[in-house]
Amino acid sequence: MKKFLFALALGLLLVLALATVAMADNGPHGGFTATTDACAGCHRAHSAKVGSNSLLIMDPEALCLTCHNGSGAATNVVDGVYMAAGSPYGSVEGTDGASLFGGGFTNALMATAWNGSHTFKAGSDATSKATTSTHGVGAAGTVWGSGANNSTNAGMVLECTTCHDPHGKAGFTNATTQTTGCNVTLAASTPLTESCTVKVSSYRLLRWQPQGSGGFTAPATSVNWSGGNFPVSGLTAGWTVPDNYAANGSEWYTIGAQTLTCGTAPNTYACGPFAAGDYNNGNANNTYQPLNAAPATQTYIPAAVNTAYFCAQCHDRYFNNSRLRNNTDESAYCTRIGDVGYVPPVDINSVSAVDATGCLPYYYTGTTAPTPRWLWADVRSSGDTTYMFRHASGDIRLSMDGTSTAGGGTSVSRSCVACHVSHGTTAAMTALAGTADTPAVTPPDGASLAGGSTLLRMDNRSLCLRCHASTVNFTVTP
Amino acid sequence: MTTPDIELESKDFPQNISPEDKQDERKRRKLLLLLILLLSLLCCVGYFFVRYLLKPEPLPEMLVPLTGAISYPPAYVSSIIGLDGPVGVAVSPDGQRIYAVESTGERLIKMFDRNGNFIKSFAPPGTSNSNRKPAYIAVDAAGRVFVNDTYNNVVAIFDADGNFLDGMIDKDLTLSEFVTAQVGSALPQGTLYYFNNITKTVDYKLPDQEAKSVPGPQQTEWSPLGLRFDPDGNLLVTNIISGKHGVLIYSAADINGSLLGFNPQIKEFGVEGKENGQLSFPNSVVVDSLGNFYVSDGNNGRVSVWTIDMQYKTFFAFGSNEDSLNLPRGIWMSDKDRLHVADSVGQYIRVYDVSGSEPKFLFNFGEFGTLEGEFNFPIDICIDAGGRLYIADRDNNRIQIWSY
Numbered sequence: 001m002k003k004f005l006f007a008l009a010l011g012l013l014l015v016l017a018l019a020t021v022a023m024a025d026n027g028p029h030g031g032f033t034a035t036t037d038a039c040a041g042c043h044r045a046h047s048a049k050v051g052s053n054s055l056l057i058m059d060p061e062a063l064c065l066t067c068h069n070g071s072g073a074a075t076n077v078v079d080g081v082y083m084a085a086g087s088p089y090g091s092v093e094g095t096d097g098a099s100l101f102g103g104g105f106t107n108a109l110m111a112t113a114w115n116g117s118h119t120f121k122a123g124s125d126a127t128s129k130a131t132t133s134t135h136g137v138g139a140a141g142t143v144w145g146s147g148a149n150n151s152t153n154a155g156m157v158l159e160c161t162t163c164h165d166p167h168g169k170a171g172f173t174n175a176t177t178q179t180t181g182c183n184v185t186l187a188a189s190t191p192l193t194e195s196c197t198v199k200v201s202s203y204r205l206l207r208w209q210p211q212g213s214g215g216f217t218a219p220a221t222s223v224n225w226s227g228g229n230f231p232v233s234g235l236t237a238g239w240t241v242p243d244n245y246a247a248n249g250s251e252w253y254t255i256g257a258q259t260l261t262c263g264t265a266p267n268t269y270a271c272g273p274f275a276a277g278d279y280n281n282g283n284a285n286n287t288y289q290p291l292n293a294a295p296a297t298q299t300y301i302p303a304a305v306n307t308a309y310f311c312a313q314c315h316d317r318y319f320n321n322s323r324l325r326n327n328t329d330e331s332a333y334c335t336r337i338g339d340v341g342y343v344p345p346v347d348i349n350s351v352s353a354v355d356a357t358g359c360l361p362y363y364y365t366g367t368t369a370p371t372p373r374w375l376w377a378d379v380r381s382s383g384d385t386t387y388m389f390r391h392a393s394g395d396i397r398l399s400m401d402g403t404s405t406a407g408g409g410t411s412v413s414r415s416c417v418a419c420h421v422s423h424g425t426t427a428a429m430t431a432l433a434g435t436a437d438t439p440a441v442t443p444p445d446g447a448s449l450a451g452g453s454t455l456l457r458m459d460n461r462s463l464c465l466r467c468h469a470s471t472v473n474f475t476v477t478p
Numbered sequence: 479m480t481t482p483d484i485e486l487e488s489k490d491f492p493q494n495i496s497p498e499d500k501q502d503e504r505k506r507r508k509l510l511l512l513l514i515l516l517l518s519l520l521c522c523v524g525y526f527f528v529r530y531l532l533k534p535e536p537l538p539e540m541l542v543p544l545t546g547a548i549s550y551p552p553a554y555v556s557s558i559i560g561l562d563g564p565v566g567v568a569v570s571p572d573g574q575r576i577y578a579v580e581s582t583g584e585r586l587i588k589m590f591d592r593n594g595n596f597i598k599s600f601a602p603p604g605t606s607n608s609n610r611k612p613a614y615i616a617v618d619a620a621g622r623v624f625v626n627d628t629y630n631n632v633v634a635i636f637d638a639d640g641n642f643l644d645g646m647i648d649k650d651l652t653l654s655e656f657v658t659a660q661v662g663s664a665l666p667q668g669t670l671y672y673f674n675n676i677t678k679t680v681d682y683k684l685p686d687q688e689a690k691s692v693p694g695p696q697q698t699e700w701s702p703l704g705l706r707f708d709p710d711g712n713l714l715v716t717n718i719i720s721g722k723h724g725v726l727i728y729s730a731a732d733i734n735g736s737l738l739g740f741n742p743q744i745k746e747f748g749v750e751g752k753e754n755g756q757l758s759f760p761n762s763v764v765v766d767s768l769g770n771f772y773v774s775d776g777n778n779g780r781v782s783v784w785t786i787d788m789q790y791k792t793f794f795a796f797g798s799n800e801d802s803l804n805l806p807r808g809i810w811m812s813d814k815d816r817l818h819v820a821d822s823v824g825q826y827i828r829v830y831d832v833s834g835s836e837p838k839f840l841f842n843f844g845e846f847g848t849l850e851g852e853f854n855f856p857i858d859i860c861i862d863a864g865g866r867l868y869i870a871d872r873d874n875n876r877i878q879i880w881s882y
Binding site: 058070 | 607609611628676701720761776777805807822825846854855873
């Protein structure tokens with residue numbers, strides 16, 4: 001009897017161990033129904049090969065690249081090209097053989113030489129070459145500029161799923177603010193922990209915040225709009241990165257405007273229109289305001305700062321939103337209340353970077369003569385000994401047509417991605433750009449950043465000239 | 479009266495046989511029996527040997543099945559290493575050459591002999607590993623090697639030794655045809671040409687002349703992925719144009735005819751989607767003995783079936799059963815109508831008997847791992863006439879050889 005029971009138990013164990021059989025994949029990125037089998041395309045309940053909370057059947061990088069190498073998806077991120085005509089993402093990326101805006105991991109199709117035109121101009125200028133630097137996935141790497149001031153840079157294994165949510169539009173909903181693919185109204189009166197029932201399709205299935213990033217750590221010296229603390233992760237709940245190409249077919253992707261419906265039926269309400277994410281509109285509660293109240297004469301896509309915020313979830317100390325106020329936000333940051341035409345001393349090399357009035361230096365000359373122009377300067381020290389003064393990463397005006405007037409171009413950048421690609425670049429670095437920093441700057445952990453192309457879009461320092469041509473007396477050609 | 483004397487011979491009387499004689503007799507009988515058995519065995523071996531020479535087949539296939547078709551998995555034999563992310567594999571008609579396509583590294587097509595010894599490598603002309611992406615491969619009855627360069631949407635055609643011959647740069651257009659029209663006369667020996675999908679140009683160079691680049695076709699209906707030849711020599715191509723994922727069928731007559739005057743009568747079927755009769759990134763297509771089409775419907779996780787008349791019939795291997803597929807990629811139909819499917823995410827090869835009215839799952843072989851007989855993203859499979867299976871084991875960087 002004992003033997004029989006033992007054999008029975010063993011048999012049951014064997015059956016249970018084999019219970020997780022292969023299930024079919026009906027396309028992994030959304031389209032879920034109540035009886036979906038899609039989960040089984042990537043997950044295993046009992047026989048996963050990847051642990052943590054993912055229970056993936058395979059290493060995520062290998063799994064994703066099985067399709068995203070052209071054999072299962074048009075987006076070939078290995079080579080940074082489209083592999084099939086007719087993509088829904090616009091006239092540039094939708095062309096067969098056109099570039100992916102993020103570059104590629106092994107190769108990329110880019111025009112990295114100075115040509116006065118776009119980096120990803122399809123069909124011309126762009127050539128396919130091996131990448132010189134990548135946002136390496138699947139292997140441990142250093143997250144440069146991560147963490148609090150003067151802390152050691154974190155190490156992490158970046159995966160595709162760190163930034164992209166493979167569940168896509170039909171993402172999971174939970175009661176926390178870390179809902180993926182969901183937008184909520186972020187008015188002052190709206191609880192930020194509101195659960196969201198709205199599902200949106202984010203651009204490239206990007207998460208609102210990189211998974212496992214730990215959240216953005218504001219520098220010791222605040223650089224936000226109201227002098228208070230920058231919103232920590234979670235409070236800007238549900239900001240996705242929707243697709244919104246500029247009408248001129250700009251090569252840059254943006255985080256654009258949306259009008260959505262939030263809440264639970266029948267108690268729904270309009271959340272938006274979101275003209276764009278904008279860190280400029282602070283209020284007394286330090287609540288992030290989605291609506292941009294920039295002057296009507298300014299035509300820009302302020303949602304650029306969202307990209308910077310996304311990147312800053314990991315690369316905390318690179319973030320520097322220099323657009324600290326707009327002309328309607330008479331914040332306590334500046335004691336020159338009411339004087340919107342104030343032009344502080346032009347001394348951007350001032351170390352203390354705060355003029356005698358206590359205002360953060362900025363340049364704004366109003367909407368009439370002199371010529372209206374926004375200028376940004378990284379003059380506010382973060383307090384970090386390495387990442388002390390940083391190039392503005394908020395709303396960056398960029399002269400994309402190579403003219404000498406910074407901010408004069410009609411195309412505008414989207415902050416970090418104005419200069420960097422997200423997957424990999426073919427930009428070449430030579431001479432001074434290919435050698436150690438001068439003077440050498442060694443981050444606290446001793447590692448050097450010398451010589452790398454660091455995901456820059458263009459060779460050497462051509463990027464600088466795209467904005468600062470006039471500053472350095474560079475004659476723009478062609 | 480007296481009884482006449484009868485002479486009796488000793489044989490008329492039972493004789494007393496000694497035990498030794500009896501033992502000898504038994505030994506002789508045993509030896510005789512053994513000899514008969516050996517002769518029978520020799521005859522059987524001789525029969526199968528001769529039969530194998532005439533028609534190579536796995537041994538089980540030659541035996542008369544006792545209770546129906548014998549269905550058991552093949553056994554692992556060996557591996558061909560020295561590859562970078564192989565995703566395509568094909569074998570020459572005589573089984574003496576194995577061609578493997580790399581997806582990483584230099585992205586070459588590598589040729590090996592039957593014993594796995596490297597012979598040579600080749601690639602589309604004028605390309606480098608940053609602007610070519612060979613994927614699936616097929617060899618026709620004449621030994622020509624067809625390789626799909628998915629980066630440039632070119633079905634490159636090489637001879638058996640890997641010398642570039644021509645390329646299909648659109649559904650009904652070849653490089654030789656295009657360049658000949660440009661030049662206006664027959665192309666001299668040594669002319670080089672290829673298509674660049676990024677610049678959408680045909681780059682060509684006549685001997686002793688400057689290289690030229692002219693606008694090429696837009697390829698609006700041409701985005702080939704999978705390649706196979708059916709037993710009749712027809713070329714089967716899966717096409718992944720957005721909205722129109724499907725199958726293109728080129729007749730053997732068109733493929734074997736003049737590529738210079740390429741004017742094929744193409745048959746096609748399929749549209750993109752998840753519903754019945756629709757396809758999503760079909761990676762491969764084969765036919766059974768009745769001419770029905772079996773399509774590896776990759777992103778739909780199933781095999782979809784069309785009749786010989788290109789009418790949608792059914793699908794199978796979809797769902798959450800133990801015979802279902804995850805992400806089918808390369809498929810191969812053996813001559814016994816056994817469909818072999820490389821399930822790249824399932825990490826095995828699934829085998830179905832499609833000879834009956836309903837497909838029947840037989841078995842699968844292989845599992846995830848890096849050891850011999852284990853797979854790490856198997857992508858493609860082919861079987862030679864002798865029953866050897868070749869599997870492109872992508873992330874283990876090898877071609878695995880199995881045998882029935």
